[in-house]
Amino acid sequence: MEMEKLVALCRRRGFIFQSSEIYGGINGFWDYGPLGVELKRNIKEAWWHDMVQNPPLGPDGQEIAMVGVDCAIIMNPKVWQASGHVDTFADPMVDCKKCRKRYRADTVFFAGLAAPEQPVSIVLAVEATEKTEAARLLQAEQQRLVKKRKISDGLTATIHTAKEAPPEWARPCPAPGCDGQLTEPRQFNLMFETYVGALKDASSVAYLRPETAQGIFANFRNVLDSTRLKLPFGIAQVGKAFRNEINPRNYTFRSREFEQMEIEFFCHPAESMKWYQYWREVRIKWYTHLGVQSERLRPREQDKDELAHYSIGTTDIEYLFPFADEPQELEGVAHRGAYDLTQHAKFSGKDHTYFDEDAWQRDKEQYPDPKAAQEAKTKEPYRFIPHVVEPSAGVDRFTLAVLCEAYAEDEIGGEPRTVMRFHPRLAPIKAAILPLVNKEGMPEKAHALYRELKSQFNVFYDEKGAVGRRYRRQDEAGTPYCITIDGQTLQDATVTIRDRDTTQQWRVPMQGVAEELRKRLRPGM
Numbered sequence: 001m002e003m004e005k006l007v008a009l010c011r012r013r014g015f016i017f018q019s020s021e022i023y024g025g026i027n028g029f030w031d032y033g034p035l036g037v038e039l040k041r042n043i044k045e046a047w048w049h050d051m052v053q054n055p056p057l058g059p060d061g062q063e064i065a066m067v068g069v070d071c072a073i074i075m076n077p078k079v080w081q082a083s084g085h086v087d088t089f090a091d092p093m094v095d096c097k098k099c100r101k102r103y104r105a106d107t108v109f110f111a112g113l114a115a116p117e118q119p120v121s122i123v124l125a126v127e128a129t130e131k132t133e134a135a136r137l138l139q140a141e142q143q144r145l146v147k148k149r150k151i152s153d154g155l156t157a158t159i160h161t162a163k164e165a166p167p168e169w170a171r172p173c174p175a176p177g178c179d180g181q182l183t184e185p186r187q188f189n190l191m192f193e194t195y196v197g198a199l200k201d202a203s204s205v206a207y208l209r210p211e212t213a214q215g216i217f218a219n220f221r222n223v224l225d226s227t228r229l230k231l232p233f234g235i236a237q238v239g240k241a242f243r244n245e246i247n248p249r250n251y252t253f254r255s256r257e258f259e260q261m262e263i264e265f266f267c268h269p270a271e272s273m274k275w276y277q278y279w280r281e282v283r284i285k286w287y288t289h290l291g292v293q294s295e296r297l298r299p300r301e302q303d304k305d306e307l308a309h310y311s312i313g314t315t316d317i318e319y320l321f322p323f324a325d326e327p328q329e330l331e332g333v334a335h336r337g338a339y340d341l342t343q344h345a346k347f348s349g350k351d352h353t354y355f356d357e358d359a360w361q362r363d364k365e366q367y368p369d370p371k372a373a374q375e376a377k378t379k380e381p382y383r384f385i386p387h388v389v390e391p392s393a394g395v396d397r398f399t400l401a402v403l404c405e406a407y408a409e410d411e412i413g414g415e416p417r418t419v420m421r422f423h424p425r426l427a428p429i430k431a432a433i434l435p436l437v438n439k440e441g442m443p444e445k446a447h448a449l450y451r452e453l454k455s456q457f458n459v460f461y462d463e464k465g466a467v468g469r470r471y472r473r474q475d476e477a478g479t480p481y482c483i484t485i486d487g488q489t490l491q492d493a494t495v496t497i498r499d500r501d502t503t504q505q506w507r508v509p510m511q512g513v514a515e516e517l518r519k520r521l522r523p524g525m
């Protein structure tokens with residue numbers, strides 16, 4: 001599947017538009033149109049339903065306790081000091097000293113070319129998402145230069161990113177036609193800054209949140225005190241996050257404004273690996289359940305040097321997008337240990353420990369001496385800072401994966417068609433109601449059915465043009481079912497239902513249509 005075709009369809013059919021397009025757009029920002037907003041809402045609702053309201057049973061067959069929060073985007077800046085974002089949430093960047101273009105240092109790849117037993121004499125540069133793509137582009141560039149006799153044949157290439165290239169190498173700019181040199185890498189903080197209140201000075205600086213997670217950590221105490229939750233339990237949040245990415249790229253994949261669906265799952269430290277395993281499995285299953293082909297999806301354990309400052313271990317759930325040679329991150333499932341709650345306890349001065357009352361009641365006879373009992377109560381396993389497992393998914397990245405996965409071209413009766421094969425739960429429109437012809441009482445019957453279904457599902461009424469063309473339009477919008485009112489409907493009150501993927505049709509009584517749709521759209525993993 002070519003990305004250009006998908007991007008064109010998304011614009012033409014109202015899934016995704018460039019933000020402020022009429023003014024030339026703004027890099028890294030996107031708007032969702034009428035179909036896109038429904039798709040995205042369905043994704044968020046499926047996640048909330050399957051993870052928060054009805055999560056799969058735990059590893060020992062137990063019910064999983066989950067609640068949600070919806071926190072402010074702008075928080076007290078101390079939150080971001082405590083979380084480590086002010087000091088460490090940065091990407092290394094490099095600038096071209098000539099054309100002034102700025103790059104993320106780990107997306108510029110150099111090939112150092114050397115004759116046998118000789119030092120590197122020529123350096124080529126390209127911009128790429130990962131090493132395989134970079135190697136392919138650099139090899140093509142090397143061959144081109146050999147053909148043009150600009151460099152000799154038989155030079156061996158060593159590849160490094162601009163972040164780790166040896167200091168003696170030249171650092172050419174990868175922009176086509178630019179012969180400038182890049183600077184050494186410098187750290188660039190990704191948080192967007194703003195000012196709160198009438199004063200614009202250092203005392204009023206605040207940040208647009210770069211992740212929804214910290215709203216959850218900052219409310220851990222509030223949630224614990226206002227509910228009767230006991231460990232283990234999870235707190236979930238869906239919402240906007242903002243990062244001033246150096247190079248937004250690959251359509252919506254790396255944006256500057258995006259949405260996250262995050263869970264912070266709090267548990268006893270001794271059980272944290274069990275829960276890490278549980279969430280990894282649950283989250284992978286969720287994607288396959290919603291129609292993502294398992295061969296394009298893979299879990300990948302991050303290497304120690306890739307881990308974020310808070311993480312003991314992270315598994316990225318990756319998807320092979322058509323724009324990349326290697327799978328890219330859809331979601332990270334991180335074992336954050338006690339890092340965040342410890343930091344917030346330290347910076348806020350508020351107690352963030354958890355007292356396991358049940359374990360204490362069970363064991364207290366073991367401590368007949370009151371002094372020893374008091375001492376035991378303040379220590380693990382009775383009092384401790386919970387550990388956290390965090391499945392953190394990107395709404396926009398999954399929306400993009402769903403769009404890529406759904407896009408298909410086939411032939412129906414010798415005619416080519418483009419069809420979006422969305423999982424019925426995610427499809428923006430669930431069914432289209434179509435009178436076969438725009439007369440003989442069919443529009444009236446179709447309209448009555450439309451009105452009945454409208455209160456329960458997102459359905460669409462269309463009476464314009466030949467029915468074949470109306471089917472094609474719905475196929476392109478990814479509508480799983482088309483319900484047609486025809487001559488027979490007027491006689492026996494049955495209608496046809498057409499399946500988008502097989503194009504097969506079957507008849508059902510008009511009054512059974514809502515039930516039939518409900519059955520086919522039923523949630524659950």
Ligand code: GAP
Pocket residue numbers: 210211212213243245252253254255256257258259260262329330331332390392393394395396397
């Ligand atoms: N709280 C942990 C956290 O934020 P992350 O790996 O930085 O971890 C989690 O982000 C998810 O958010 C990613 O897996 C991705 O789906 C999404 N995400 C991160 N940066 C993004 C960006 N610039 N554009 C779109 N989605 C992004």
